[in-house]
Amino acid sequence: MNILKFRKAMGLNQEQFAVVVSAMAGRKKPLSRAQISMWETGARHPGAAMRLRLIPHVAMTMARKIKDDPDMSVEDIRNLIVAFMCDDQGLLHRHG
Numbered sequence: 001m002n003i004l005k006f007r008k009a010m011g012l013n014q015e016q017f018a019v020v021v022s023a024m025a026g027r028k029k030p031l032s033r034a035q036i037s038m039w040e041t042g043a044r045h046p047g048a049a050m051r052l053r054l055i056p057h058v059a060m061t062m063a064r065k066i067k068d069d070p071d072m073s074v075e076d077i078r079n080l081i082v083a084f085m086c087d088d089q090g091l092l093h094r095h096g
Helices: 003-010 014-024 033-041 048-068 074-085
Strands: none
Touching: 003 014, 003 033, 003 048, 014 033, 014 048, 048 074
């Protein structure tokens, strides 16, 4: 999943997202805005433990988007999943 899309889907700025993601991951010290920016640009990626902790939240965000539009077709839902999960800056995919 593209982190930028995930953050925007949550309606948060980078600082707010850093606090939320830190809490989701059980971190005592919040992530920096710079770390979030590096994730969004693909310069760095969250570690495996962080990605595993974020998966349920990604699923909930997608479920909310689907719930907000009850007339979505199966194809629309499939496209939403592809847009979230199959991006070249994917949250769930580790690069290089």
